[in-house]
Amino acid sequence: MRCFIGIELSLEATKEIEDLNIQEKIDEVNANPKINVYTSSKIQKIEGQPGQFNVTLDQNGNTVEFKAGAIVLATGWKPYDASKLEELGYGKYDNVITNIQMEELISNGGVKADSVAFIQCAGQRDENHLPYCSSVCCMVSLKQAKLIREQNPDSKVYIFYKDMRTPGLYEDFYRTAQDDEGIFLTKGNVTKVAQEAGGLVVGVEDTLLGETVNVKVDRVVLATGMVSSMEGIPTTKEEQAELQEKGIEFENILNLEYRQGPELPILKYGFPDSNFICFPYETRRTGIYAAGCVRQPMGINESIDDATGAALKAIQCIELISQGGTTFPRSGDVDYPDVFLQRCTQCKRCTEECPFGAINEDEKGTPFYNPMRCRRCGTCFGACPERIVSFKGYSVDMVSTMLKAVSVPGPEEEKPRIIAFVCENDAYPALDMAAMHRLKYNPFIRVIPVRCLGSVNTVFIADTLSKGIDGVLMLGCKYGDDYQCHFIKGSELADYRMGKVQETLDRLMLESDRVKVMQVAITEYDKVPQIMDEFYESIKELEPNPYKGF
Ligand code: SF4
Ligand code: SF4
Structure with a gap:
């Protein structure tokens, strides 16, 4: 198979198709006495x-x-199932093939064709198929077009694309295809692939020529994408x-x-x-x-x-x-969860919420921690209703002591007190960045850094509010499909758990607006003071926490 290996080579090399000698690599691996295959x-x-x-x-x-x-x-990877692309003629016409099939034809001695049309992004960047770009198909089609031209010098090759994606120095290779008068490239929307008079007709709208074109070809190649x-x-x-x-x-x-x-x-x-x-x-x-x-x-x-x-x-x-440490993001941290199992109620919350599958359990539900699988995120610490999970450097006592150390102004002082539990991965550095940029945030807020919002136990929220603190703000990483949480779902879990804090607030007869979870990326440091100010304003609208002074 002939592939591109040009980027690490000279600029000139990106204009050529190189033979990838994969057998050489296989032989090298097989000959290495330290590798078992x-x-x-x-x-x-x-x-x-x-x-x-x-x-x-x-x-x-x-x-x-x-x-x-x-x-x-x-x-x-595996190729996207082209049988789902019937609208582009796959499965209907024998001469409509995928880029993988074309690669096989070329590798097995070549392809005979007078005219070939490539349809780019076939079933890709399309909500009905693969919504993402497979990143290589444009280069693959350009390569195959050049090889077809090499093997059939009188042939005509058409490439219809949504966008031609040839990053970096691959642009040079793209230019060599543009310079070949036998290769016709245009942006456009393919509207039909049909069989007519012994050939295939491809209809394309909105082309660079500003008109609809219909080209008759021997073969159509669908640039289908990669699936994990x-x-x-x-x-x-x-x-x-x-x-x-x-x-x-x-x-x-x-x-x-x-x-x-x-x-x-x-x-x-x-x-x-x-x-x-x-x-x-x-x-x-x-x-x-x-x-x-x-x-x-x-x-x-x-x-x-x-x-x-x-x-x-x-x-x-x-x-x-x-060395007994964890791999990331607390790289090298030798601390690990220490569980006081005598008080474990086998509720399974820690096993279910651990984002990294670090905890097994026996048939009764007693957790068994695998410390080397653990990433020290503290989610189990935040999940445990009994508060029996602790780390040497991050324990229930430590957080409770920090909370106790926060002074609560009395009701007569008219100064609200707010606690912000701030994730040490993105939100806390964002606060640091805000300070470095000399941005000011509300003076009535006291910050307690936490490993991850997933490590905030709802009991801490209850303790905070029953101490007379007026509001609790939790700042963590973004969650959802494009999550940025360093522990994958800590921030999302915090949001989920806070939905359940309502029960505690009802018991304390407090308003739900007193607790808020916000997402922030490190790059959004300039928004942090505003988030804090807005939360402060919302707390000011409420009566002072009735537990003040108790
Ligand atoms: S600290 Fe995090 S990774 Fe380790 S056991 Fe607890 S939840 Fe799992
Ligand atoms: S969350 Fe706490 S009480 Fe529940 S199983 Fe885990 S260690 Fe035991």
Whole structure:
């Protein structure tokens, strides 16, 4: 297969198609005495935790067992199901094929054609199919167009695109296609693919020529996109049971023996979940990293870089774990949850809310913490109604002492007192940035930094309000599809839990407006003073907390 490997090479090289000698790489790996390669294998199960994973494989019917310190998942991608693109003629006309099929034709000795039309973004950037861009298809079509022209010098190739995406130096390669008079490129909306008089006709509207064109071609190639290899795989035991019940076949990849499920949690399009800004390789299972197209569509150059990044993270994980610390974002933190199990009511909140699958449980529901899977987020600390989870450096006593130290002005002073629980990952640095920019925030607010909003226990809110504090503001990271929470769902959990604080407020006969959760990104430091001022104004409209002075 001929692929682009130009970016690290000279500017000139980005104009050429290079042969990617993949066999050389395979031979290099096989010859390395420190690398064991297991082909024709499936993972039967993975148990344990970072630094001490026990992996069991089935290799052609034989069981193979070994230990691993960290795991990199690089299972790649699968093509989008083109049978869903009937409107573009796939499945209807034999000569409508996908870019993968064209790649196979070219690799297996070439393609004979007088005219070929490429339809870009086929089933991509389209809410009815894949809403995202697969990032490589424009370059793939340009490459295939040039190879078709090389093999059929008199042929005509048409490329119809929504936008031509050739980032960086790939623009040079795009220009070489533009300079080829046998390649016709235009932006436009493909309105039809139909069979007429022994050929295919592609109708395109809104072209750069300002008119509708109909071109007759021998073949149509659909530039279909990349789907993560994890898409469609059940990630939890419940999803597995549901598919089994419906008789739908599936094959798991990792088969983790975790209470929370056998696979990495994924985002809605099948990409393993991670913090897309700060921790691209991390997944929701500590010590397991995702690299390449399984986590996001990318080309060969990016995949090579990605594999390097994930391998370095795996090495870092093993090193930090061997020192007893966590991997990220509290990198190297050697503290871990200490649970006073004698008082555990087996409510399972900690096991259910831990974002990283760090806690198993026995049949009675007693939690079993795997400290090396733990990322020290404190979500279990925030979840536990008994307040029996603590860290040496972040305990119930510490937060309670900080709360006790806050002075509460008496009712006669007419000074509201507000406590802000502020996440140390984004919101607290945003406050720092606000200070560095000499922005002022309300003097009636006292700030208590927390590991994550997920680590704020509702009991702290009750304690705060029953002490006479007028309002509680919680500042955390953004949540939702494009979440920025460093612990994935801490901020969302805080919002969910605060929905339940109403009961406590009712018991104390206090207004629900006294507690508010807000999301803020570090880049929004200039908004933080305004958020605080607005909350202060809303609290001022209420009567002073009746518990003042008790
Ligand atoms: S601190 Fe976070 S990662 Fe560790 S066990 Fe508790 S909830 Fe899980
Ligand atoms: S949340 Fe607390 S009480 Fe509930 S199972 Fe976990 S440790 Fe036990």
